[in-house]
Amino acid sequence: MVAILVAALAVLQLAAAAALPHHHRHPRAGHAPRAPDDSFHGVTLPLLCYDDRISDPSYRMLSTKLPSILDRAIQISSHSWEVGTLTQALLEVYNPRLAPFAYSDAAFHGALGGKIRVPTAPLEAASVAAKFLAAYDFSSAPSESGDLNSLLEGGSPRALVDGGGSLGDPCSLGPAAWLLAHFADAIGDDVGTPLATDTQYAWAVGNQLAYLQQGPRSDNGTISHREDKFEIWADQGYMIPPFLAYLGLTTNNTALLEQALDQWLLTSSALLDTNHNLYRHLNTFDTRFWATGNGWMLAGLMRVLASIKAAGGAGLGSKVAEAEDIAARVFQSLFNRLDDSDRLPNYMEETDPSLTHADSAGTTAVVGAFYRFLVLRPDLARGMKPAAERAFSGVVNKVDGEAWLTAVVDPQGTNGFLVYPGQDTRSPEGQSLLAIMWAARTAASQ
Numbered sequence: 001m002v003a004i005l006v007a008a009l010a011v012l013q014l015a016a017a018a019a020l021p022h023h024h025r026h027p028r029a030g031h032a033p034r035a036p037d038d039s040f041h042g043v044t045l046p047l048l049c050y051d052d053r054i055s056d057p058s059y060r061m062l063s064t065k066l067p068s069i070l071d072r073a074i075q076i077s078s079h080s081w082e083v084g085t086l087t088q089a090l091l092e093v094y095n096p097r098l099a100p101f102a103y104s105d106a107a108f109h110g111a112l113g114g115k116i117r118v119p120t121a122p123l124e125a126a127s128v129a130a131k132f133l134a135a136y137d138f139s140s141a142p143s144e145s146g147d148l149n150s151l152l153e154g155g156s157p158r159a160l161v162d163g164g165g166s167l168g169d170p171c172s173l174g175p176a177a178w179l180l181a182h183f184a185d186a187i188g189d190d191v192g193t194p195l196a197t198d199t200q201y202a203w204a205v206g207n208q209l210a211y212l213q214q215g216p217r218s219d220n221g222t223i224s225h226r227e228d229k230f231e232i233w234a235d236q237g238y239m240i241p242p243f244l245a246y247l248g249l250t251t252n253n254t255a256l257l258e259q260a261l262d263q264w265l266l267t268s269s270a271l272l273d274t275n276h277n278l279y280r281h282l283n284t285f286d287t288r289f290w291a292t293g294n295g296w297m298l299a300g301l302m303r304v305l306a307s308i309k310a311a312g313g314a315g316l317g318s319k320v321a322e323a324e325d326i327a328a329r330v331f332q333s334l335f336n337r338l339d340d341s342d343r344l345p346n347y348m349e350e351t352d353p354s355l356t357h358a359d360s361a362g363t364t365a366v367v368g369a370f371y372r373f374l375v376l377r378p379d380l381a382r383g384m385k386p387a388a389e390r391a392f393s394g395v396v397n398k399v400d401g402e403a404w405l406t407a408v409v410d411p412q413g414t415n416g417f418l419v420y421p422g423q424d425t426r427s428p429e430g431q432s433l434l435a436i437m438w439a440a441r442t443a444a445s446q
Ligand SMILES: *[C@@H]1O[C@H](CO)[C@@H](O)[C@H](O)[C@H]1NC(C)=O
Pocket: 252, 254
């Protein structure tokens, strides 16, 4: 009876949210009661309060649709990078103090010893990540460890999940797994899925870190995105450096923070075309300027820069400035290329029309990164704000009545990384990137 009442209340609140936006000064999410038997993998997503200083109707519309958009993301995310991006989106929306942009060390370490001393446990991200890690073999993990950080050293090389040949993609789950290492004992089974222990998750993250560190590299130390050969992908900008940076931030490890930024700069040096100020997708079979690849590079950099800033700078000022200058040039180049739907062509600098249909997912990634950049470096970003606002509306216009982002690139690259107009392509990362974009604009408060 109690469960039914709680479920009914949640449904009523969702209906109310659809009809009646909340006016609230603080962008923190409010937690609605969770129904134990809801349809989406044990998670009932809380409603959101939007920032009423942002008067753009597109922002308000996205605010009311976002829980449904994230429900869709949870429904269809199944590959390592999709789930990694989804957990990051859930954190940035529902637990911003556990994400680098509004990081709080007290919040991150507030649940150790099995007792939550902070009000905001990352239930949504923990649930999604724990389900995806359920098949991990924890049998060799130590039974207890007083010092979780020590498990990041000397791990036995193993990915968190099968990356389908990718070395970098499973790393995108690393931050959520590292959070589980700090909250699992305290959360218990509240998230509707059996959890491993804090120690077991920490050990698994140490194994993932060891696996990444021993992967293929080029002569100058650039880590490969593939596990069996050396190959650089723009995608890795979001998968590898932010993982290293998050571990560095949460363990006060300057070497990891520096490695994160170094790896981003190396990837950037390999893929940036300095004539166009655009990133190539890969250094091998697809060297075109892919919108989503540019989005992955920029969005990953923002997490790295925010981690370094939250850690007090880590003595990396000149490398940070170098990365920010590059980012400013790439953002400008991208915003110069918005089409008449205010979105980016899927591939830029191409003439074949099958390559140049506008892509909602890649555009969303770029706009989300931009709003973080606007907070980090308003001096460099301010002039691009009008274009970013147009692009924000451009993608929100493509969210349909069922909370799907439409006109998206096929994220699997089934027959090439193409947009197929008129087909109902779904993009797991596109759904999550909308949430990342919303959180970034909310935090920018403009
Ligand atoms: C972080 O590490 C630096 C030196 O590497 C040290 O000075 C500082 O006190 C540490 N901070 C915390 C919170 O442990």
